[in-house]
Amino acid sequence: MNQSQSDAPPSVKVLLFASLRDQAGWSERCIALNAPAVQTAREIWDQLELGDLPQVVLVAINQDIVSADHPLQAGDELAFLPPFTGG
Amino acid sequence: MNQSQSDAPPSVKVLLFASLRDQAGWSERCIALNAPAVQTAREIWDQLELGDLPQVVLVAINQDIVSADHPLQAGDELAFLPPFTGG
Amino acid sequence: MLPKPDEVQIVIHDQPISGVLQLDDWLRSQMDAATAIFMGRVRDVAMDGRPLEALELSHYPGLCERLIEASARQLLQHHGCRCAFVLHRVGRLLPGELIVLVAVSADRRGPAQRCCAALLEALKHDAPFWKREWSNGVGTWLSENTPL
Amino acid sequence: MLPKPDEVQIVIHDQPISGVLQLDDWLRSQMDAATAIFMGRVRDVAMDGRPLEALELSHYPGLCERLIEASARQLLQHHGCRCAFVLHRVGRLLPGELIVLVAVSADRRGPAQRCCAALLEALKHDAPFWKREWSNGVGTWLSENTPL
Numbered sequence: 006m007n008q009s010q011s012d013a014p015p016s017v018k019v020l021l022f023a024s025l026r027d028q029a030g031w032s033e034r035c036i037a038l039n040a041p042a043v044q045t046a047r048e049i050w051d052q053l054e055l056g057d058l059p060q061v062v063l064v065a066i067n068q069d070i071v072s073a074d075h076p077l078q079a080g081d082e083l084a085f086l087p088p089f090t091g092g
Numbered sequence: 093m094n095q096s097q098s099d100a101p102p103s104v105k106v107l108l109f110a111s112l113r114d115q116a117g118w119s120e121r122c123i124a125l126n127a128p129a130v131q132t133a134r135e136i137w138d139q140l141e142l143g144d145l146p147q148v149v150l151v152a153i154n155q156d157i158v159s160a161d162h163p164l165q166a167g168d169e170l171a172f173l174p175p176f177t178g179g
Numbered sequence: 180m181l182p183k184p185d186e187v188q189i190v191i192h193d194q195p196i197s198g199v200l201q202l203d204d205w206l207r208s209q210m211d212a213a214t215a216i217f218m219g220r221v222r223d224v225a226m227d228g229r230p231l232e233a234l235e236l237s238h239y240p241g242l243c244e245r246l247i248e249a250s251a252r253q254l255l256q257h258h259g260c261r262c263a264f265v266l267h268r269v270g271r272l273l274p275g276e277l278i279v280l281v282a283v284s285a286d287r288r289g290p291a292q293r294c295c296a297a298l299l300e301a302l303k304h305d306a307p308f309w310k311r312e313w314s315n316g317v318g319t320w321l322s323e324n325t326p327l
Numbered sequence: 328m329l330p331k332p333d334e335v336q337i338v339i340h341d342q343p344i345s346g347v348l349q350l351d352d353w354l355r356s357q358m359d360a361a362t363a364i365f366m367g368r369v370r371d372v373a374m375d376g377r378p379l380e381a382l383e384l385s386h387y388p389g390l391c392e393r394l395i396e397a398s399a400r401q402l403l404q405h406h407g408c409r410c411a412f413v414l415h416r417v418g419r420l421l422p423g424e425l426i427v428l429v430a431v432s433a434d435r436r437g438p439a440q441r442c443c444a445a446l447l448e449a450l451k452h453d454a455p456f457w458k459r460e461w462s463n464g465v466g467t468w469l470s471e472n473t474p475l
Contacts, residue, residue: 022387023457024468065455068390084387090469091384091415091456092367092427092447109239110309111320152307155242171239177321178238178267178308179219179279179299199354203347206366210423216364217436218354275358288365288447289475296440327437 015079102166211284215295223274239307250301258294260285359432363443371422387455398449406442408433
């Protein structure tokens with residue numbers, strides 16, 4: 006998924022869900038990476054200007070639950086997930 | 093259900109179920125009471141010549157589970173029930 | 180608060196039945212948030228491991244329904260549940276056929292699940308049903324239930 | 328022994344559904360002796376006690392199914408069960424509508440009941456679903472599940 010060879014600027018797709026979506030006013034956004042520096046999920050969150058990343062919010066990269074300090078690659082799908090309330 | 097005022101000889105209806113039915117070769121029988129003496133369920137069982145009343149066999153009189161030493165009245169329905177294996 | 184009379188429904192059925200339509204009807208008769216259900220079907224092996232041809236189920240009509248109803252009411256009250264549905268087969272059953280369906284509804288999932296499990300045990304231990312296994316044309320009355 | 332791939336079936340559905348026909352199909356797809364089922368429906372009151380107009384359910388497609396499948400396989404193996412079926416609604420649900428159906432089959436009733444209860448908890452706590460309650464035209468995201 007590393008697109009650094011392509012013409013498009015390196016970026017990640019950010020997904021918000023449920024209350025985070027309402028808070029931000031959007032559900033999906035393309036966020037540019039500051040290549041060549043490696044950025045973490047938490048650093049991307051901080052760019053969103055939604056306050057501190059709540060401890061209860063889970064992070065998924067490419068549909069795997071990971072730590073908020075997981076590094077991102079261009080083309081990744083990064084999702085921020087409020088506490089689950091299904092079932 | 094006391095029929096002592098009627099012309100029929102005083103009796104009880106005895107029901108057997110499951111393995112007891114196979115052992116005896118019958119499922120329902122009318123058994124005369126030796127009136128005026130009061131007889132218990134156990135005493136009726138002993139008349140059936142099926143051996144000692146097994147401890148695991150339950151006794152029901154008129155569709156109530158009772159002790160084997162419960163006295164009978166003419167017209168009662170007396171049932172002997174092997175251990176339950178439903179569900 | 181004691182359950183009202185129509186909150187326990189008991190059906191003893193002598194023909195093959197999937198149970199699903201009856202379950203659907205019962206579910207539509209109430210609106211509780213949580214429903215726990217158990218369905219038991221005939222195995223294809225006997226207790227001793229031989230292939231099972233059929234399972235014969237008999238019961239004591241009248242007393243059977245009364246004892247199930249008493250157990251269900253007591254358990255609904257004990258667990259704080261609302262409605263119970265019991266469907267039990269009698270007669271000659273083939274492997275794969277439904278033997279028993281127990282459903283319990285409540286406002287919360289925990290009580291519904293615990294009451295459903297307890298009512299199933301009551302059906303196995305406190306209701307006058309008897310099973311006979313048929314293998315190679317020979318019938319054997321079971322002396323006890325399968326373990327939990 | 329790990330369950331084979333077709334032993335876990337997951338359906339995320341966005342329209343009203345009683346779940347009973349889907350349950351029937353799934354039951355016919357296997358012949359296990361014991362099946363424990365749980366069905367959850369929308370309450371008519373919100374968490375704060377007000378009348379509930381609707382319950383909105385959203386999920387993270389893809390990750391949601393993958394996490395449910397992983398939980399189901401792990402729990403089937405842990406409890407010694409055979410097959411699992413999960414049906415979960417998303418979208419706008421009215422009071423009384425089915426939210427979730429969980430079914431687990433096994434050779435014995437105890438494992439089926441325990442695994443079904445555990446899989447329901449996994450759905451509530453480990454799968455990316457979110458509920459929003461609507462009362463008087465105002466939507467409120469739930470911050471936690473109903474207690475057991």
